Amino acid sequence: MLTRNSLCLLLWILFDGGLLTPLQPQPQQTVATQSKENVIHLPGRQPHFQRVKRGWVWNQFFVLEEYMGSEPQYVGKLHSDLDKGEGTVKYTLSGDGAGTVFTIDETTGDIHAIRSLDREEKPFYTLRAQAVDIETRKPLEPESEFIIKVQDINDNEPKFLDGPYVASVPEMSPVGAYVLQVKATDADDPTYGNSARVVYSILQGQPYFSIDPKTGVIRTALPNMDREVKEQYQVLIQAKDMGGQLGGLAGTTIVNITLTDVNDNPPRFPKSIFHLKVPESSPIGSAIGRIRAVDPDFGKNAEIEYNIVPGDGGNLFDIVTDEDTQEGIIKLKKPLDFETKKAYTFKVEASNLHLDHRFHSAGPFKDTATVKISVLDVDEPPVFSKPLYTMEVYEDTPVGTIIGAVTAQDLDMGSSAVRYFIDWKSDGDSYFTIDGTEGTIATNELLDRESTAQYNFSIIASKVSNPLLTSKVNILINVLDVNEFPPEISVPYETAVCENAKPGQIIQTVSAADRDLSPAGQQFSFRLPPEAAIKPNFTVHDFRNNTAGIETRRNGYSRRQQELYFLPVVIEDSSYPVQSSTSTMTIRVCRCDSDGTILSCNVEAIFLPVGLSTGALIAILLCIVILLG
Numbered sequence: 001m002l003t004r005n006s007l008c009l010l011l012w013i014l015f016d017g018g019l020l021t022p023l024q025p026q027p028q029q030t031v032a033t034q035s036k037e038n039v040i041h042l043p044g045r046q047p048h049f050q051r052v053k054r055g056w057v058w059n060q061f062f063v064l065e066e067y068m069g070s071e072p073q074y075v076g077k078l079h080s081d082l083d084k085g086e087g088t089v090k091y092t093l094s095g096d097g098a099g100t101v102f103t104i105d106e107t108t109g110d111i112h113a114i115r116s117l118d119r120e121e122k123p124f125y126t127l128r129a130q131a132v133d134i135e136t137r138k139p140l141e142p143e144s145e146f147i148i149k150v151q152d153i154n155d156n157e158p159k160f161l162d163g164p165y166v167a168s169v170p171e172m173s174p175v176g177a178y179v180l181q182v183k184a185t186d187a188d189d190p191t192y193g194n195s196a197r198v199v200y201s202i203l204q205g206q207p208y209f210s211i212d213p214k215t216g217v218i219r220t221a222l223p224n225m226d227r228e229v230k231e232q233y234q235v236l237i238q239a240k241d242m243g244g245q246l247g248g249l250a251g252t253t254i255v256n257i258t259l260t261d262v263n264d265n266p267p268r269f270p271k272s273i274f275h276l277k278v279p280e281s282s283p284i285g286s287a288i289g290r291i292r293a294v295d296p297d298f299g300k301n302a303e304i305e306y307n308i309v310p311g312d313g314g315n316l317f318d319i320v321t322d323e324d325t326q327e328g329i330i331k332l333k334k335p336l337d338f339e340t341k342k343a344y345t346f347k348v349e350a351s352n353l354h355l356d357h358r359f360h361s362a363g364p365f366k367d368t369a370t371v372k373i374s375v376l377d378v379d380e381p382p383v384f385s386k387p388l389y390t391m392e393v394y395e396d397t398p399v400g401t402i403i404g405a406v407t408a409q410d411l412d413m414g415s416s417a418v419r420y421f422i423d424w425k426s427d428g429d430s431y432f433t434i435d436g437t438e439g440t441i442a443t444n445e446l447l448d449r450e451s452t453a454q455y456n457f458s459i460i461a462s463k464v465s466n467p468l469l470t471s472k473v474n475i476l477i478n479v480l481d482v483n484e485f486p487p488e489i490s491v492p493y494e495t496a497v498c499e500n501a502k503p504g505q506i507i508q509t510v511s512a513a514d515r516d517l518s519p520a521g522q523q524f525s526f527r528l529p530p531e532a533a534i535k536p537n538f539t540v541h542d543f544r545n546n547t548a549g550i551e552t553r554r555n556g557y558s559r560r561q562q563e564l565y566f567l568p569v570v571i572e573d574s575s576y577p578v579q580s581s582t583s584t585m586t587i588r589v590c591r592c593d594s595d596g597t598i599l600s601c602n603v604e605a606i607f608l609p610v611g612l613s614t615g616a617l618i619a620i621l622l623c624i625v626i627l628l629g
Contacts, residue, residue, distance in 0.1 A: 060147040061111070065119040066155050075102065075148060078109035080131035082140045090134045095127035095145070102127065102148065111148075119150040120187045152189035154249060158198045158239035160184050163253030169220060171227035171259040179209065179218040184239030184251055199244035203252065205235030213244070218255065227259040228296040263301035267293035267350040269369040274348075276330070276371065280338040281378040285331060288317075292327045293350035293367055300354050302326065309347040309368070317373070319348060330371065338377040339411055345372050381469040382408035382418045382461040389459075389473060391441065394480045395449040403432075405440040408461035408471060416465035423458035423472065431455060432477070441475070449479040450515060483575035487512040487524050489583035495550060496601060497538075497565075498592035499557050506541065506549035507587070512571045516579075523574045528567075529582060538567050538587060550585065557589045564588055 061076040083089040093104040093111065102125070104111050109131075125148045131140045160182060167180035188195035200216045202209065210221040218235070235255040242248030269291070276289035295302040306319045306328035318331045328348060351366035384406060391404040410416045420439045422432065432455070433444045439459075455477040462470040495508035512524040526540050526548035533539075537557075541549045550567065565587040572580040590601035 060124075060149055062149050062151045063113050063117060065117045065150045065153055067113065067116050072103070072112035072114045075111040075113055078104065078111065078129045078131075080109075080140055083109075083131065088134050089140065090132045092130050092132060093127055094130075096125040097148075098127055101125065104129075117150045119152045119189060120156060122150065123189070124149045152192050152195055154188055154193075154195040154242060154247075156187040156195075156241075157249035158184035158186045158241055158251040160237070160239065160251060160253035163255075165253065165255040166258075167218070167255060168258045168260050170262050172224050172262055172264055173220050175220055175223050177220040179220060179257060180255060182211075182216040182218065182237055182239075182253060182255065184216070184253075186239075186241050188241065194243045194245070194248075195241055197243045198239045198241055201238050201240070201244070203236040203238050205233060205237075205255075208233055209235055209257065211237060218257075225259055226264075227261050227298070228265065231259050233257040233259075261298035261301050263297055263352055263354060265296045266365040266367060267295040267304045267352060268367050269293045269350065271369070273370045273372060276373045277376055278332075278336060278373055279376045279378050280336040281380065282332050282336060284333065284335060287329050288332055288373070289330045289371075290322070290327045291330070291348060291369065291371065292325070293369075295326070295352070297352075301352065303353045304328075304350050305353050307349045307351075309349055311346050316344065317346065336375050337411075338375045342375050343373065344375070345370065347371070377412070379466060379469060380410075380412055381471040382410050382463055384408045384461065384471060384473040387473070388476065390476045390478070392478045392480055393443065393447065394482055395447045396482045397443055397447065399443050399445060402440050402442045403477070405438065406434075406459050406461075406473060406475070407439055408473075410463055410465075416463040418461050419464060419467075421460045421462070423460050425458075432457070434459060447479050449481050452479065454478050481516045481575075483516050483573065483577060483579055485515040486579035486581040487514040487571045487573045488581055489513075489569060489571060489585070493583070494586040494588065496588045496590045496598060497552060497557055498596055498598065499559060499589055500592060500594075501552045501554070501557060503552055503555055505552045507538075507552060508550040508585070509543075509547055510550065510569070510585070511547045514573055514579075516573075516575065525572045525574075527570050529570050532568050536567075537565055540567075540569055550587070559589045559591070562589065 063073060063075050067073040078091050078093075080089055080091075087107065090106045091104055091109040092106070093099075093102065098104075101113060101115060101117070102111055103114055126145065127148060128143050128145050130143045132138065133140055162183070165180055165182060169177055169179045182200070184198050184200070186196040186198055190196035199213045200211050201213060202211050206221065208220070208222050208225060209218055211218050216237075216239075218237075233256075235257060236252055237255055238250050238252050240248045240250040270293075274289070274291045278288045282288055291306075293304055293306075295304060304321060304326050306321055308317060308319055316332070316334050316336070318333050319328045320331065321327070322329055328350070347368050347370055349366055349368050355365060385408070386406075389404065389406055393401070393403045397403070406420065408418050408420070410418060419436050420434050421436065422434050431443065431445050431447065432441055434441050439461075441459075455475075457475055458472050459475055460470050460472050462468075490511045490513050492508070497507050501507070510526070512526075514522075514524075523544075524546045526542045528536060528540050537552075537554055539551050539553055541551045543549065548569070567585045567587055568582050569585060570580060570582050572578055588601050590598045592598050
């Protein structure tokens with residue numbers, strides 16, 4: 001290996017020739033001359049020079065790192081021009097590493113390295129040299145500074161500080177698709193030789209990937225790599241120094257490369273026909289079977305959507321995707337009936353939810369399979385002809401009268417006879433009976449609409465061949481009203497009239513109530529009885545809307561003459577048979593203001609003419625007390 005020291009010697013040989021050195025070198029010059037013997041001449045007072053061999057300006061020594069020789073490594077020599085070889089000059093060394101790393105022969109000025117050096121630990125040492133007169137111990141010239149550089153050897157291999165690496169690239173990528181860039185670091189001197197010049201290569205991973213030898217960029221080397229064929233690749237990368245030449249040091253790292261999925265595969269059914277058997281008793285909404293298409297893609301690219309192709313089963317069945325298993329779950333939308341239809345056939349289509357148009361454009365990205373469903377016969381309970389039975393009966397219907405009937409049938413192939421029972425948990429069991437064979441319902445007690453207007457209970461039908469198979473239906477019986485109660489006037493039963501009332505004024509509006517269940521359109525009529533209609537003080541005005549008004553027939557009323565009036569009112573309903581009643585209203589005469597507002601209805605003192613005798617007054621007061629009593 002060509003070291004820098006040998007380079008200096010070579011340069012001295014190449015440029016050897018005569019040259020006069022300066023007669024008076026500058027005494028403060030700190031730059032020394034290094035000859036072919038690796039000598040640094042310390043500046044000082046010099047005599048005239050004759051013609052000598054050419055030298056070069058140089059202020060540094062070089063020492064090889066990692067020296068393994070048995071003797072201390074010779075570095076170079078310090079020499080003063082004032083040293084005549086008579087042993088009167090002493091050389092001293094100070095500074096970086098003096099005495100511990102480097103030693104100097106005080107007489108000859110020879111410098112040696114006494115231990116092995118590592119450039120990567122410390123690349124250079126700065127020292128100071130001086131020549132001292134042994135007798136006077138005074139410096140012969142100023143102190144000079146020089147550098148000992150540790151010369152690099154290729155003792156460090158390249159290292160991948162970030163390895164091992166993990167990378168990914170989409171499957172089906174074209175050749176040259178970028179994957180990852182790796183970088184190796186060499187601790188050797190990048191400015192000297194090729195020790196730190198790294199070249200990258202692939203030791204394992206061809207022919208799938210390639211690497212740029214200078215940049216370390218990894219790219220795909222094969223087209224259309226398929227994740228479904230191989231997903232994981234382990235690539236071994238080597239970095240070699242010395243520009244990759246023989247003898248260079250090398251380091252390696254692993255790059256784990258994953259092919260990420262793209263949707264390049266459509267779902268496929270493993271078979272063309274799926275056979276399912278479904279009991280006719282399956283409830284609506286229940287899952288009656290599963291089918292599955294296979295998609296080798298991964299993640300969202302493998303998500304499948306199932307659809308029933310319009311046809312035979314489109315109205316009876318539905319299909320949804322199980323998100324965990326990607327199976328198609330067939331569900332029942334309407335009830336099945338073996339006796340009506342025993343088999344169904346329809347087609348199911350499987351397709352991807354997320355399409356990659358690079359591959360979708362190449363052809364259909366879906367698959368179709370046929371589903372055949374066989375309906376299984378189940379021994380079912382009887383079926384009532386109606387979901388709800390509603391009946392009516394008058395409240396005066398005699399006990400034992402048939403008011404209606406229910407009907408249930410066994411629809412299975414081996415038809416069985418049916419028996420009927422009243423559900424004893426319901427509230428109609430004691431008022432009605434049912435014929436177990438015919439299903440007719442009759443009254444069992446007298447009914448009173450005013451006590452119970454409606455009955456709601458259940459009828460059970462069971463198969464004679466299998467009594468455990470039963471059905472239940474609700475019965476709603478409305479008790480119809482018989483007109484047995486007359487209408488009565490609603491409150492109030494008392495009203496007032498002003499003393500200054502005029503004829504034709506309505507002083508009160510009244511209505512009627514009937515405890516019977518009045519059918520729609522029933523009317524109440526209001527009138528005076530014949531005996532009260534002769535010269536009445538008040539009359540009844542029927543408004544023909546189930547209300548009436550109490551109307552005045554006089555021009556003013558006097559409390560002194562009569563404080564209370566009693567008015568009989570006859571009310572009739574319109575049902576059959578017609579019922580009527582007479583209610584009496586009390587009308588009190590009151591004192592009112594000009595606007596008709598009542599001021600007082602209390603009894604007030606009656607003032608008599610002056611001049612009556614004491615006996616007459618006593619008689620009048622007695623009469624008033626008797627009347628009030």
